[in-house]
Amino acid sequence: MxxxxxxxxxxxxxxxxxxxxxxxxxxxxxxxxxADDLEGVHDLRVASRRVRAAMELDVxxxxxxxxxxxxxxxxxxxxxLGDTRDCDAALAAxxxxxxxxxxxxxxxxxRLVRRAAANRELAHAAMVDALGEIMxxxxxRKVRRRFGLPDGDLTAASGEGATS
Amino acid sequence: xxxxxxxxxxxxxARLAPRARALLATAQAATDPRSSAQLHEVRLAxxxxxxxAEVLQPxxxxxGAVVLAGLRRLQFVLGEVHDLDLRVAIIxxxxxxxxxxxxxxxxRLLADDPASEAAALALLVKPAGEQxxxxxxxxxxxxxxxxxxxxxxxxxxxxxxxxxxLQCVTVPGTARNQ
Numbered sequence: 001m002x003x004x005x006x007x008x009x010x011x012x013x014x015x016x017x018x019x020x021x022x023x024x025x026x027x028x029x030x031x032x033x034x035a036d037d038l039e040g041v042h043d044l045r046v047a048s049r050r051v052r053a054a055m056e057l058d059v060x061x062x063x064x065x066x067x068x069x070x071x072x073x074x075x076x077x078x079x080x081l082g083d084t085r086d087c088d089a090a091l092a093a094x095x096x097x098x099x100x101x102x103x104x105x106x107x108x109x110x111r112l113v114r115r116a117a118a119n120r121e122l123a124h125a126a127m128v129d130a131l132g133e134i135m136x137x138x139x140x141r142k143v144r145r146r147f148g149l150p151d152g153d154l155t156a157a158s159g160e161g162a163t164s
Numbered sequence: 165x166x167x168x169x170x171x172x173x174x175x176x177x178a179r180l181a182p183r184a185r186a187l188l189a190t191a192q193a194a195t196d197p198r199s200s201a202q203l204h205e206v207r208l209a210x211x212x213x214x215x216x217a218e219v220l221q222p223x224x225x226x227x228g229a230v231v232l233a234g235l236r237r238l239q240f241v242l243g244e245v246h247d248l249d250l251r252v253a254i255i256x257x258x259x260x261x262x263x264x265x266x267x268x269x270x271x272r273l274l275a276d277d278p279a280s281e282a283a284a285l286a287l288l289v290k291p292a293g294e295q296x297x298x299x300x301x302x303x304x305x306x307x308x309x310x311x312x313x314x315x316x317x318x319x320x321x322x323x324x325x326x327x328x329x330l331q332c333v334t335v336p337g338t339a340r341n342q
Contacts, residue, residue, distance in 0.1 A: 017219070053215030057179060089247045090254060097304050104291075108300020111258055119254075 018058065019147035021051040025077065029135060032081065033128050038088040041081055041127075048077040070143070073134060080130035087120035176223035177333060183213040184333040191323060197316050200249040207242035210235055227332060234326035241322050244315040248308055255305045262297045263288070 024047040031040025052074045055067040094116045098109035170178065187209040194202035214235040221228055270284035291299050 049211060049215050050218065053212070054219050056212075057216055057219050060179070086247070086250050090251050093247070093251055094304075097307065101300060101303070104294055105300035105303045107295050108258075108262075108297035108302070109304060111262070111297045111301070112255060112304060115254060115258055 015147045018054050021054050022143045022147060025051060025135065029131065033131060035124065038092065041084050041088060045078055045081040045085055048074050052078065073139060076134050077131065080127050080134060083123040084120065084127045087116060087123045091116040091120050172223045173225055176220040179220065180213065180217055181333060183216055184330050187213050188327065188330055203242055203245050207239060207246060210238050210242065214239060231329050231333065234322065234329050238322045238326050241315055241318040245312060245319060248312045248315060252305065252308050255301055255308065259298065259301045262301065
């Protein structure tokens with residue numbers, strides 16, 4: 001299980017809970033990096049926020065430094081997904097607006113859909129690159145070592161370090 | 165707290181209190197409803213509190229469920245405002261680009277025939293049939309402005325309810341101990 005060392009001070013968050021929250025990131029990763037799974041991006045972003053919240057609450061147990069690099073990593077995941085999530089929402093809204101538009105408004109609505117789709121493609125490519133740099137086999141080993149996560153929980157869905 | 169050991173519920177609420185105070189302060193500082201940046205800060209503060217509350221939920225009791233429901237509602241309406249603001253920026257940008265394209269077309273028209281001033285002006289001010297994107301862009305923009313006003317009203321209502329619930333989190337000896 002986790003590396004508590006001699007630093008236990010106050011109740012924090014159970015290692016099992018932290019492990020489950022980290023495992024959720026790898027579980028959601030393949031869907032988030034798939035080209036057309038809008039919910040996958042949202043779900044991975046939520047998972048990254050949840051693991052951050054759990055680690056922030058766990059500061060009471062281990063002190064600030066213990067989680068610092070992993071908290072930064074989880075925050076980087078949240079950030080990496082932000083633009084794609086915004087583009088997904090914009091594209092869906094503009095497609096709906098186009099489908100409901102009058103013929104004399106169609107050209108403008110089409111233009112917005114094309115712009116949003118182009119933005120989304122760029123954002124998604126940047127996101128896949130960023131996640132590939134963040135969610136590495138090294139990170140996986142670190143999370144496994146720290147929270148005592150069984151191999152299967154981290155590898156079942158994604159394979160070592162896979163991001164697409 | 166009563167001087168003795170704090171109950172699990174008291175400990176949980178005490179851990180949430182700084183995030184609740186941060187949200188209250190951020191929301192009270194967000195005085196300009198047109199400011200996307202201010203409302204975005206409120207949304208981030210609400211997320212921090214919400215995800216922390218979810219971790220501690222089993223210890224928070226009934227009032228925890230009330231606070232969490234309020235936070236989800238607030239986050240949803242602020243998410244709407246955020247998305248609408250981003251889309252408005254895209255629509256404005258496309259409107260500007262389409263005006264620039266028409267200005268260039270007017271300039272090319274005048275290059276071919278310097279006497280065609282009236283036609284060049286008409287190109288800029290009158291919709292040029294179904295291929296002109298501007299009427300559609302204006303229609304979508306108007307719809308987004310209406311939606312934003314509605315979302316802002318929903319935010320005010322959501323905040324009113326949540327603010328009352330959060331007072332119990334930040335003021336000792338109230339509902340947080342239930």
